[in-house]
Amino acid sequence: MAGITECANCGSALVDADPFPVVPKAKEESAGPWPRKRILVGFGLLVVALGLEHVPLPGVDLSNLFRYHSQAGFSLSYYSQMSLGAIGIMPYISASVLVELFHALLHWSRRKGMQPRDRSRLSRIVLGVTIALGALQGWSIAMYLESMRMSSGVSVVVNPGEGFRLMVMATLISTTLLLVWLARLVTRQGLGNGVALLLLFGGISPLWRGWIPNVAQWYQRNLISLGGLALAIAVAVGAVYLLFRFERWHIELAVPRGEGRSSLRWRLKGNPAGIVPRTIAGLVLWLPFSVAALFGLEQIVWEVWNPDGWPFMIISIVFVAAVAWTYVHLTARPERLAEMLKRAGLGFDRALERLQSAHRKRFGIGLAYLLALCVAAMVQRHADFLWVVTQFAGVLTALYVMVIVLDLLDEVTFRRRAPQAVVVLVEHDIHAAKLIEAVLEQGGGIPCLIQAYHARALETFLGPYLDLAIWVPEDRAEQAREILVEINAPLT
Numbered sequence: 209m210a211g212i213t214e215c216a217n218c219g220s221a222l223v224d225a226d227p228f229p230v231v232p233k234a235k236e237e238s239a240g241p242w243p244r245k246r247i248l249v250g251f252g253l254l255v256v257a258l259g260l261e262h263v264p265l266p267g268v269d270l271s272n273l274f275r276y277h278s279q280a281g282f283s284l285s286y287y288s289q290m291s292l293g294a295i296g297i298m299p300y301i302s303a304s305v306l307v308e309l310f311h312a313l314l315h316w317s318r319r320k321g322m323q324p325r326d327r328s329r330l331s332r333i334v335l336g337v338t339i340a341l342g343a344l345q346g347w348s349i350a351m352y353l354e355s356m357r358m359s360s361g362v363s364v365v366v367n368p369g370e371g372f373r374l375m376v377m378a379t380l381i382s383t384t385l386l387l388v389w390l391a392r393l394v395t396r397q398g399l400g401n402g403v404a405l406l407l408l409f410g411g412i413s414p415l416w417r418g419w420i421p422n423v424a425q426w427y428q429r430n431l432i433s434l435g436g437l438a439l440a441i442a443v444a445v446g447a448v449y450l451l452f453r454f455e456r457w458h459i460e461l462a463v464p465r466g467e468g469r470s471s472l473r474w475r476l477k478g479n480p481a482g483i484v485p486r487t488i489a490g491l492v493l494w495l496p497f498s499v500a501a502l503f504g505l506e507q508i509v510w511e512v513w514n515p516d517g518w519p520f521m522i523i524s525i526v527f528v529a530a531v532a533w534t535y536v537h538l539t540a541r542p543e544r545l546a547e548m549l550k551r552a553g554l555g556f557d558r559a560l561e562r563l564q565s566a567h568r569k570r571f572g573i574g575l576a577y578l579l580a581l582c583v584a585a586m587v588q589r590h591a592d593f594l595w596v597v598t599q600f601a602g603v604l605t606a607l608y609v610m611v612i613v614l615d616l617l618d619e620v621t622f623r624r625r626a627p628q629a630v631v632v633l634v635e636h637d638i639h640a641a642k643l644i645e646a647v648l649e650q651g652g653g654i655p656c657l658i659q660a661y662h663a664r665a666l667e668t669f670l671g672p673y674l675d676l677a678i679w680v681p682e683d684r685a686e687q688a689r690e691i692l693v694e695i696n697a698p699l700t
Contacts, residue, residue, distance in 0.1 A: 246623070249398030253390050254409050260293035260383060267372045268353060273364045276356050290353065295345045295380050297387045297406050303337035304673035312669075327636075342384045346377035395677070399623075400616045401660035403673050408612040444606070447584065451610055454478065454577060455662055461566050463554050463646070472554070472646045476566060477638065479574035480540040482668040483604065485532035486578055493524055525582055532575050539669065540639065542567045548640055552647070552695040581607070611662040622657035626681035629657070632688045635676040638665045644678060644692065652691050654684045 264270055268290060307330055350373040356364045365372055391402025398405075458475035493515075500509040514520060542563035549559055584603045623629070635641040641658045648654045659677040667674065680688045 246397070246399040250394050250400060250402075250405055253394045253398065253402060253405055256390060257293060257296070257387065257406060257409050260296075260387075261291050263292045265290060265292065265294070265349075265353070265376055266379060267366050267375055269364055269366050272358065272362055273356070276358050276364050290349075292379065292383045294349055295342060295384060296410070297384060297391065297403065299341040299345060299384050300334070300338045300388050301403070301673050302341055303334045305670055307334045307337055308669070308672040338384065338388070339381055342381040343377045346380040347373055349380070350376035395659070395675075400612070400619055401663065401674055404612045404615060404660050404663050407663075408609055412609060447603075448606055448610055451607055452614070455611055455614060455666075459566055459570055459573075461562065463549065463643075470650075472650050474646050475642050476570060477574075477665050478570060479577045479665075480567075480570045481532045481535050481574055481578065482666045482670075483578075483581075483607065484535055484668050484670055485528045486581060486604070487670060488531050488535075489524060489527045493520070493527060521582075521586055525579055528578055528582055529575060532578055533571070535669075536567075536571050536574070540567065540570070545639055548643060552643060554643075554695075607666065608663075611666045614662040615660050618661070619657060619659065622655065622679065625655050626679075628682040629679045630682050630685050631677045632680050632685055633678045633692055635678060636672070638668070638676065641676045641678065644695070647691060647695055648678075648680065648688055652684075652687060654680050654688050654691075656680045656688070 264273070273290065311330060353376070354363065354365050354368045354372070358364075387406065391406060394400070394402035394405060457478050459478055461474040461476060462471040463474050464471050496509050496513055497506055497515075500506045542560055545563050545567075546560045581603060633644065635644065635658075638661065641661065645656050645658055648656045657679040659679060660674040661676060664671045664674040664676055
């Protein structure tokens with residue numbers, strides 16, 4: 209690849225002696241104004257999401273709803289399922305995954321990248337599927353509300369019927385579309401990815417809804433001791449720290465740029481499959497319980513297919529390993545990465561051989577990581593002293609929250625260096641995004657941020673709703689676009 213030899217702004221020559229230029233850290237004064245504004249925008253989204261969970265659906269008699277719940281013994285946190293935020297942004301997330309999956313299956317034989325016009329068309333399809341899923345969930349919630357009757361026969365719905373169901377459907381669809389719009393606004397004007405922030409809110413909300421109030425009650429009833437609580441919290445903090453260190457860790461691959469030019473360091477995630485094998489394995493292995501529940505046979509299936517038994521655990525580990533092998537060899541195969549380098553003009557001798565070596569190393573490390581997560585989930589279910597911490601959040605929830613926090617930390621670091629930044633490209637492949645980052649930062653000396661990188665790397669194929677927006681300083685945007693044109697970006 210021919211390098212950029214002149215600055216696009218001033219025309220001065222770029223010196224090749226320093227292949228990895230260090231961008232001066234922005235002064236605190238210049239970085240001061242922006243965090244408050246962006247943090248407030250993101251905080252406003254969380255306030256809206258929290259407020260929606262406390263506004264009841266129209267047509268529901270609150271007094272009768274409270275009486276029904278007191279008779280049934282439901283907790284206060286259950287009321288959020290009867291509010292405007294009952295379905296939240298989940299229809300949009302489900303629609304994004306379904307549309308991406310069907311598109312990949314229909315166009316699998318082409319094996320080529322998606323053009324911008326294809327992305328635009330898919331976005332419209334996702335919107336339509338979001339409305340359809342929201343309508344289906346809204347109808348189900350309306351039917352459930354109509355079925356709530358107290359012992360006296362009084363319904364919690366003021367006027368049951370078709371009008372009430374249509375009103376609930378329209379209300380919940382509007383709420384979902386409002387959250388999607390706000391999430392996109394936060395992605396552009398706030399701090400972090402808006403959808404990721406909503407997922408973060410969903411991950412930590414059980415803390416103040418149930419865990420914090422219940423810990424005091426458990427202690428008063430002598431169900432827990434201070435020592436046991438401290439031990440459980442220490443184990444949880446240690447596990448989160450290990451996850452934090454691993455998610456930060458990458459394998460570096462040196463990519464030559466031609467004679468007389470230093471190599472680029474292409475940083476590849478240590479776990480190429482993310483959480484996909486664990487998710488797919490869980491869906492498949494728990495499918496018999498879901499089917500049996502439809503026919504009232506869950507007790508029989510539970511006795512035969514006991515999820516707490518060692519056979520189930522061993523089968524889970526084997527199944528996760530099989531899914532991980534299949535997924536990695538389909539999505540992160542060395543031949544695909546070598547083609548990516550070739551399209552960027554960075555092909556080199558023995559590239560495929562070196563990529564295959566890195567591929568074997570990444571698969572081994574990633575598989576060990578996934579199996580460790582499986583073992584941690586099993587320990588969580590069987591270690592009695594951990595129930596205090598894991599009562600409302602498991603290993604996967606903690607992992608999701610942690611990667612979103614990692615993305616926020618990366619964005620804070622970048623914004624302090626570049627208070628004024630713009631998006632120059634939106635990628636949908638983590639490997640291509642990291643290669644573009646290496647070309648911009650190491651080849652052009654341009655600081656850049658891959659927004660929502662850690663969250664997308666964790667969900668990989670299941671995270672199409674998290675766009676990998678590549679941000680650069682506003683005064684270096686033109687130079688960045690020239691480099692992107694030179695390497696034929698997007699590369700996927």
